[in-house]
Amino acid sequence: MQSALSGLNDVNRFDPSERSWVTERIRRLEADARRSADTHLWRLELPESWGIDLYLKDESTHPTGSLKHRLARSLFMYALVNGWLGPDTLVVEASSGSTAVSEAHFARMLDLPFVAVMPASTSEAKIALIEAQGGRCHFVSSAEEMCAESRRLAAQSGGNFLNQFTYAERATDWRGNNNIAESILTQLTEEGHPVPSWIVVGAGTGGTSATLGRHLRYHRLPTRMCVVDVENSAFFDGWVTGDPDHTCCGSSRIEGIGRPRVEASFVGQTVDRMIQVPDEASVAGARFLTRRLGRRVGASTGTNIIGVAKIVEEMRAAGETGSIVTLLCDSGDRYTHTYFDDAWVAEQGWALESWTQELERVLPGR
Template structure:
């Protein structure tokens, strides 16, 4: 949605009352206190026997209070909206999401005592819906996933609501200079045998995470390259390959949390060194394989991330290059017990993870699968 649609015209905007400004200061203090309580997330070594010489690391964002990478983004979006004067003590917060951002925003809205409405695709797992409702949020379901933004815009226009619009404002709201996922990751890596990762691998839903990490690395003179992994049906790979940021697809991503039918404004292609297309079967097979190795379940976007990291690590090993590769655990697999961990649900969507199981076994034993 355009900025003009999201705010009142300047001549119609009422002056903020002293009480509202006091409330904003109080709200910002609450968010700052929450950030202090949350702390850093761990960086975990992920050992794959067949890829000796290349160390893999997982930044575990599932341990945030709201259970996902989107916790950071949600807090940043609230801070920006408060400082812009978009949110007051009676504002209803509205967001379009595939689930995890909505869970996190519902949590922050509850901290601030604000109503929250999440617009979600109907295929969103009921575990995510339950988390949104547990934090006091209300859910509006949309049959066509490409209509979530349009529906959120309509709800905001017809009420005293404010549409957060993560897809447009993720890269603007995120503080990429300090105190972010990149600053934590690189600080934690500094004590490892290969302290500067050759590659950092992340998925793209808004594009905000890849943009934050790449900007921070450039700002601090860190030589790590950034790879974005992109699932079937998403526009980021083809848009990046064709250098066409207007590129769109007609089929939505089947991997919750990443992939979009359009290239979102927060995705900055000049900052990305490579975009790796990942078949949905590989994402789900890797999700389950990694869960077995870790001893706990991770989500499907984490499977996509780890598949991309494995491909890059295998290329490094094939060229006899040692080093490290870092990627992200986006959220817990417990949110997907009724979907991506259910064989019948996966099969009903025409996804077959079995062809990828042998390749993953080879990574763990000999590291031999050929890197494209």
């Protein structure tokens, strides 16, 4: 007698070799994470009598030199467990900077070809960093064309567009699993103010602010989330108006943050406050911190410190004490011929002195 079960429509697509390939790639990512030390949380000294502690989470010490190292690992893991990657899959990303450098690093680790789609105006130094990690660069006329061209390339080759601007907010486990939020809070455990009053970050994809904001809410903490935005970026106005489709003209001049549209990874509901920072202030902030730390930091870190300065001034005026955490996103050594070149800065029409004086007044050392 034939079993009724044998008559069921049945399609079995399980491929042992494909599953074995994915398993090995996940093992490589996990092994790399276990070999990697956590990043430092530096304390930037302020007058002790203020009762305000300021910390910098130093993401520049990752193997690929920036905050985007965490994101790149998460994006590859997300793509693997979703079944989007297989042997010889071409991995495509829209990025001319740190994300592409980090993703090229992980693609090589997984034996996958990698292409970064970027504007033709991208500096030779950034191209060299991507190529040094084994990536290939594909050029378009402007930043606005990057995502569409990435989708086209991926579709044409049967590849996968990692799409940091959509998946950054969901690829990282915001509950914990050694994410940046959990790391910061663990490192603050024995400090004078272990639960920060504020965390201040910029927005490139929005993934970092989403992870931090969700983690704070999940653990029922009173910490407020502040996102700093730059010129020629849609995030600030989109958040203020509540328009998730807001766009603006032009491209951000502060590498790593700012976008011409509100990206899908930006979860505005996790943000308590936004501050818009002029580009010249961001560069002044990078140079100010460089002098204080004795080593160069990028202009996105400079943007962060401007937001921090505003909050510190407000806390002092209100007689508040507590701690503030922000990010040191990447090294300023990548920007020797731009943000740290006086002639280049002058060509942009930026005047840094007044912002430098303001930072020295608001954030003096002990």
